[in-house]
Amino acid sequence: MSDKLVLKLDTGDVTIELMADKAPNHVARIKELAEDGFYDGIKLHRVIDGFMAQMGCPKGTGTGGSDLPNVAAEFNDVSHQRGICSMARAQDPNSANSQFFICFDDASFLDGQYTAWGKVVDGMEHVDAAERGEPPANPTKIITMRVAA
Secondary structure (H helix, E strand, C coil), rough: CEEEEEEECCCEEEEECCCCCCCHHHHHHHHHHHHHCCCCCCCCEEECCCEEEECCCCCCCCCCCCCCCEECCCCCCCCCCCCCCECCCCCCCCCECCCCCCCCCCCCHHCCCCCHHHEEEEEEHHHHHCCCCCCCCCCEEEEEEEEEE
């Protein structure tokens, strides 16, 4: 199976290299949801300039997830830098489900507290083009997200 995802945003295509060696359970979850079409049509509901773009909530509010059980934390040595993809979660470290974020800039203060599972290797400019806001007035949307062929 491929070690890359293609995240098609309405701003353009983003290629994410998966880090199954660092977060095998999180990568498996993201791939499963992507292949099931879970992310298709979902909004980027929290986009903070200089910080990150968050997505993966079916409600578009940051309060929802998939019907699958939560994934236990897999904290690793990957630093939260530009292009790193990491799981969003509630206060409980073991509450990651479907929401994730892509860092715009150095967010190393998150290291060891959130599970990094991927890195944007192409198309980061399309993440940069996402509408800002919490939530944005006219949110950027995921068209599709699939494991690369």
